[in-house]
Amino acid sequence: MEAVLFYALAAVTLISGVFVVFLRRPIHNVLFMILTMIGLACLFILLHAEFLAMVQIIVYAGAIMVLFLFVIMLLNLDEFVMPPEHRRVRYGIGIVLAMMLVVFLIPTSRSIISSPTAQVVATDSATLTNTEIIARELFTTYLLPFEIASILLLAAIVGTVIIGKRSTK
């Protein structure tokens, strides 16, 4: 059952990811990116990481995509035509970079899966939900980074106002 769900969701996520890259209209790309995010969220739920799933939907599919849409509407990309030349060079570079990513990702993911910390969390999750484990770590061990995050968000607010707002005299 879980395997079937995983492959179905992975297929939806990957196919909409491909559409994100290959469709011509920027708005369609964004819509498929939202579908990719929702697929990822469902995969997180399948991994019993419901908090990450919620973050994925509320922050990524909700908030970040608003900004993507805004940038597309601000730039008005519909009038912009991709130059047809250098396509082969671009594909070549893309394939090489994708290969490099895979080469880096495989050893990293392997070391994470076999690392002892993964097992510790796994035994914990028998009694606690994923959200509780994240909360406990965030509000005790990583208390300072959490408070610094608020400073970071404050900086984002100030930066937004300074960039976006015309100064009143």
Add this chain to the structure above:
Amino acid sequence: MLDSYLPVLVILLVSIFIGSAIIVLSTILGKRFPTAIKLMPYECGMDPIGGARRRFSVKFFIIGMLFIVFDIELIFLFPWAKIYDKLMFFGFVEMLLFVVILLAGLIYVWKKGALQWE
């Protein structure tokens, strides 16, 4: 564990069913007398002015960014609320500090008049 998501699936299916039933039934049962005005693009009852593909004002950028920032603030409240009873007063102070720092941001935005549409 996945069984607990069964209600989500049910509500998803029900909403898909109701949504498509409304469209399908009104397509089948409804009578249509199309006129030129009825076939025009509908925009809040006003006659459309120009195309939809125009540059958007940068004012939307401020609203969008502020939405993201306070959205992220909100997402931190969820795990906090989950273990609030275990953190006791310590957790309350912790979150108070976090919210007050962002409140300072909100007051700054307000005082700067960035919430005004001008």
